[in-house]
Amino acid sequence: MKDLFSKLQDWIAIDSVTGGEGDYADAVARYLTELGFSVERQEVAPGRCNLVAAADAPSVLFCTHLDTVPPWFGPSEDGDFIHGRGACDAKGVALAMMAAATRLVAEGERRVGFLLTIGEEVDFAGARHAADRVPEEWKPRYVLVGEPTENRFIRGHKGVFKARLEATGVAGHSSQDVGPSAVHELVGCVHGILGSSWGSHALFGQGSLNVGEISGGVAPNVVADRAHAEVLIRTVEESEAVEARLRTHLNERVSMSVDKSYGPQEFFVPPELSGSSEHDGGIVAFGTDAPFLGRWGTPLLCGPGRILDAHTDHERISKRAFTDSIELYRRTVTDLLREV
Secondary structure (H helix, E strand, O other): OHHHHHHHHHHHOOOOEOOOOHHHHHHHHHHHHHOOOEEEEEEEEOOEEEEEEEOOOOOEEEEEEOOEOOOOOOOEEOOOEEEOOOHHHHHHHHHHHHHHHHHHHHOOOOOEEEEEEOOOOOOOHHHHHHOOOOOOOOOOOEEEEOOOOOOOEEEEEOEEEEEEEEEEOOOEEOOOOOOOOHHHHHHHHHHHHHOOOOOEEOOOEEOEEEEEEEEEOOOOOEEOOEEEEEEEEEEOOOHHHHHHHHHOOOEOOEEEEEEEEEOOEEOOOOOOOOOOOOOEEEEEOOOOOHHHOHHHOEEEEOOOOOOOOOOOOOOEEEHHHHHHHHHHHHHHHHHHHHOO
16 A cells, blocks of 8 residues: 555646646556556647546446646655645545556456546536547446545535626716716626525525625726626526526626536435445535536546545545545445446
8 A cells, every 4th residue: 555655645746737737647647557558648638638548448437637726735644644735636536546446457347447537626628528529439337436525425516607797887087977887787786696596406405606706996986897706606406597597687787708507416326325324425515527427427426535625735635545445446336337
């Protein structure tokens, strides 16, 4: 296991913040090749590629992402944890998946493969690119998505609807009866949005809205001619319904552009783990690549590490959770392949 802990630190030492995944992708491709998997690249943008790899034509795929959030910081180790950017989100997850796949192949089970994506932390560019690019000879039945879930199988995650509101007004001296003010128009719109319900679902719970950014105008004594707000909704309905509700709050002075959206996502939970307090993880609010991977198989979501440690200045992964996840992945894939 020490070799795996050392490998994880080597990978953490490679800066792979979204947009700069290339060096890390090269390192992962070399490692998968050394393990005996055939590796191909899906170019998404210049210098940026997904990796697809397999032993033989896979029925079950491991899937996680190559990019991390900023800022990058390097690895360290203590008795219980590996620290550093990507430790749990998601370089530790990727390495645990590869260790599990290696064990499966050693046991004679070669129907396993990988989809490793770029851009998950920003715009899901890799998953969107991969959506309809399943290799022709592959017939995947399941895709096991890896994110830090404390080794629990998640039943579902909420969707996301992110939009920008743009308000226009007429600039003028605030002592005069001029306008309208773009700021006033935007504030009125946001007030209505904040007072709205964003849906309810038996599995996913309540939808919620956050106005994460708002700005406009140039000075207190100038009527504003421009203002904007960025809103993000954690959705429990399909995107079309959410967009329609948002648009009821717009007017001739406030327009909307959609940045990204996807609906809520359900996941398969292995029946033998359903209801288990140790491994049944319920619903989460964070997003994954899964909504774009329908052609890659029935999705599952599970991985070592805590989401509370991801995206922080103290990101880390427990050595025990990492080690436990390897056997959990191996056993889960073995069980799934019995049904194929």
